[in-house]
Amino acid sequence: MMNTWFSELQTRHVSLGLKIEDVLWHEQTAYQELAVLQTEAYGRMLVLDGAIQTTIVDEFVYHEMITHVPLLFHPHPRKVAVIGGGDGGAIREILKHPGIEEAHLIEIDEKVVEASRRFLPEIAEGLEDDRAHVHFTDGIAWVKEARDFDVIMVDSTDPVGPAEGLFVPEFYQSIYEALGSDGIMVAQSESPFLEPEIIQRVMAGVSKAFPVTRLYLANVPTYPSGLWSFTMGSKNTLKSPRNVSLTTRYWTPEIQRNCFDLPRFVEDLIR
Numbered sequence: 001m002m003n004t005w006f007s008e009l010q011t012r013h014v015s016l017g018l019k020i021e022d023v024l025w026h027e028q029t030a031y032q033e034l035a036v037l038q039t040e041a042y043g044r045m046l047v048l049d050g051a052i053q054t055t056i057v058d059e060f061v062y063h064e065m066i067t068h069v070p071l072l073f074h075p076h077p078r079k080v081a082v083i084g085g086g087d088g089g090a091i092r093e094i095l096k097h098p099g100i101e102e103a104h105l106i107e108i109d110e111k112v113v114e115a116s117r118r119f120l121p122e123i124a125e126g127l128e129d130d131r132a133h134v135h136f137t138d139g140i141a142w143v144k145e146a147r148d149f150d151v152i153m154v155d156s157t158d159p160v161g162p163a164e165g166l167f168v169p170e171f172y173q174s175i176y177e178a179l180g181s182d183g184i185m186v187a188q189s190e191s192p193f194l195e196p197e198i199i200q201r202v203m204a205g206v207s208k209a210f211p212v213t214r215l216y217l218a219n220v221p222t223y224p225s226g227l228w229s230f231t232m233g234s235k236n237t238l239k240s241p242r243n244v245s246l247t248t249r250y251w252t253p254e255i256q257r258n259c260f261d262l263p264r265f266v267e268d269l270i271r
């Protein structure tokens with residue numbers, strides 16, 4: 001019986017260890033070190049440059065929350081884009097919304113999509129839908145040319161390497177210009193326990209471009225500290241979320257209605 005552990009160094013002082021049953025795939029791509037590992041506790045897991053991206057057991061939390069929350073604040077989302085997100089989980093969730101006509105994925109690293117299609121088919125399945133369009137290019141350049149999107153989601157890796165430019169004010173300004181008049185954006189913005197300054201940086205950057213900015217949280221056990229944040233920017237004042245029936249495992253209409261209720265220390269962080 002193998003006794004092998006994968007450990008992600010989440011900060012210089014914190015790591016998360018998971019017992020591994022098998023290494024399903026491992027390669028150095030043009031952009032990053034990619035691995036798909038079979039874990040005991042969380043099933044198959046995608047790792048990029050040593051950082052856990054998604055696991056079969058807890059992926060639903062992140063993918064439901066990065067998509068349904070902004071989509072339901074938009075009056076009629078039809079054309080949507082995900083920047084990063086090569087595992088395809090965000091696209092799968094977007095396509096649950098009846099009015100969606102086009103869901104674009106802008107992923108810099110073709111190998112992430114290839115590995116996800118092969119080893120994480122239950123996450124990547126949405127990419128096979130006729131409404132899904134996959135573009136292998138840098139999201140920073142792509143967004144400068146994009147126009148008339150209803151919702152844009154930034155489903156990125158941490159702000160190092162190719163994702164660094166996905167955390168700067170100029171990028172949020174380009175997203176603003178790529179959105180139509182009711183446009184909404186959301187970006188994953190790391191952990192309030194371990195990366196509070198990233199939340200503050202994303203908040204400041206998004207509010208430079210968008211008149212309305214809000215933060216919400218979700219519990220993702222395999223991400224650093226387990227408590228994860230999402231920063232939303234909107235061109236208009238947010239009205240009550242639309243009522244749509246969705247088959248989900250984390251998201252509920254009640255979570256949606258109360259998503260901006262934050263713990264005191266997080267409120268203080270973004271004040």
Ligand code: SAM
Nearest residue numbers: 053084085086108109112138139156157162163
């Ligand atoms: N949900 C995950 C998390 O928070 O850890 C992230 C999922 S997804 C796998 C992140 C993707 O962003 C990676 O596949 C990476 O290749 C992609 N990415 C990083 N920088 C990018 C860029 N500039 N343009 C497009 N995609 C980028």
